[in-house]
Amino acid sequence: MAGTLIHGSRRRKIATALPFLAPGIILYVLFVAAPIVYSFAMSFFDWNLSNPFQSTWLGLANYRKALNDEVFRRAIVNTVAYSAVTVPSQIALGLGAALLLNHKVRGQPFFRVVYYLPVITNWVIVGVLFKYAFNGQAGLVNFLLRDVLHLIGSNVLWLGDPVLALVPVFLVEIWKGVGWCAVIYLAALQGVPANLMEAATVDGAGPVRRFFSVTLPMLGATTLFLVVVRTIGTLNGYVSNVVITNGGQPMDQTHFVLTLMYKVAFGSLQFGYGAAISYFLTVFIAIVSFVEMRVLQDRGSSI
Numbered sequence: 271m272a273g274t275l276i277h278g279s280r281r282r283k284i285a286t287a288l289p290f291l292a293p294g295i296i297l298y299v300l301f302v303a304a305p306i307v308y309s310f311a312m313s314f315f316d317w318n319l320s321n322p323f324q325s326t327w328l329g330l331a332n333y334r335k336a337l338n339d340e341v342f343r344r345a346i347v348n349t350v351a352y353s354a355v356t357v358p359s360q361i362a363l364g365l366g367a368a369l370l371l372n373h374k375v376r377g378q379p380f381f382r383v384v385y386y387l388p389v390i391t392n393w394v395i396v397g398v399l400f401k402y403a404f405n406g407q408a409g410l411v412n413f414l415l416r417d418v419l420h421l422i423g424s425n426v427l428w429l430g431d432p433v434l435a436l437v438p439v440f441l442v443e444i445w446k447g448v449g450w451c452a453v454i455y456l457a458a459l460q461g462v463p464a465n466l467m468e469a470a471t472v473d474g475a476g477p478v479r480r481f482f483s484v485t486l487p488m489l490g491a492t493t494l495f496l497v498v499v500r501t502i503g504t505l506n507g508y509v510s511n512v513v514i515t516n517g518g519q520p521m522d523q524t525h526f527v528l529t530l531m532y533k534v535a536f537g538s539l540q541f542g543y544g545a546a547i548s549y550f551l552t553v554f555i556a557i558v559s560f561v562e563m564r565v566l567q568d569r570g571s572s573i
Contacts (some may be wrong), residue, residue: 309545313542313545313546314330316328316540319539333546334389341525349504349527350505352505355444357497357504359448363451367451385449389450400442404514405428411428412428439488447500451500455496459489467485470484508554511524517532532544
């Protein structure tokens with residue numbers, strides 16, 4: 271009898287909540303779940319945009335094509351390098367900035383705003399500025415290196431080299447991400463118990479020892495969050511690459527996975543192939559995120 275009453279109460283609660291949840295569920299299905307399923311199905315076809323019902327079934331051919339595509343493999347390398355360089359840089363610099371901003375100094379709110387300004391600055395505007403700064407003929411970077419610091423004898427064609435063209439792309443990501451990481455770390459620093467710091471000080475620990483023995487372990491969960499979130503963000507890098515390299519130039523050697531997917535799908539109208547590329551990226555992000563979480567959690571539990 272009691273079990274029947276409990277189940278009846280749960281059903282009434284669900285019936286009461288469902289009308290309020292229904293709009294969100296419907297929007298999610300229409301604009302998230304359905305496109306995911308649709309694009310996954312698309313990846314198995316040579317998709318006919320004008321008449322989808324006349325699309326040719328290819329099976330796994332689009333996926334095999336991606337694995338055999340040299341440009342796709344180069345895009346994977348570029349994307350992994352982008353994440354491997356920018357994520358640790360953002361987190362390290364963000365933590366350093368947070369430690370500085372956590373001190374009580376005159377004008378503290380002003381400095382916090384200044385550090386966060388890059389985060390809210392438009393990606394396209396910043397990309398254009400960096401593109402002109404790294405211009406091979408009259409860019410600010412060449413002027414500083416050649417005429418001010420005298421480190422080079424002639425202009426460097428930054429955007430004409432497949433490797434050097436990625437330097438401004440990496441720098442944009444780091445510059446924009448430091449402030450966001452700093453804000454997250456700053457919030458976490460407020461939760462470090464003052465009595466632990468006082469106890470460490472009484473035991474004779476200096477600032478460096480207190481940081482590594484008290485502060486850093488207390489920030490373990492925050493670091494895990496930042497590593498996973500920033501890795502997902504950088505593996506989805508797109509805007510700065512398109513603006514600075516014109517979408518993979520020179521010679522399609524600076525593509526990220528997303529820029530290549532866009533070019534294939536909307537430039538060449540190979541929507542099936544583009545969808546297959548997107549699912550390679552999806553699986554890769556899921557694997558990397560899972561591994562990061564397991565590794566960092568294991569390290570955190572051993573501290």
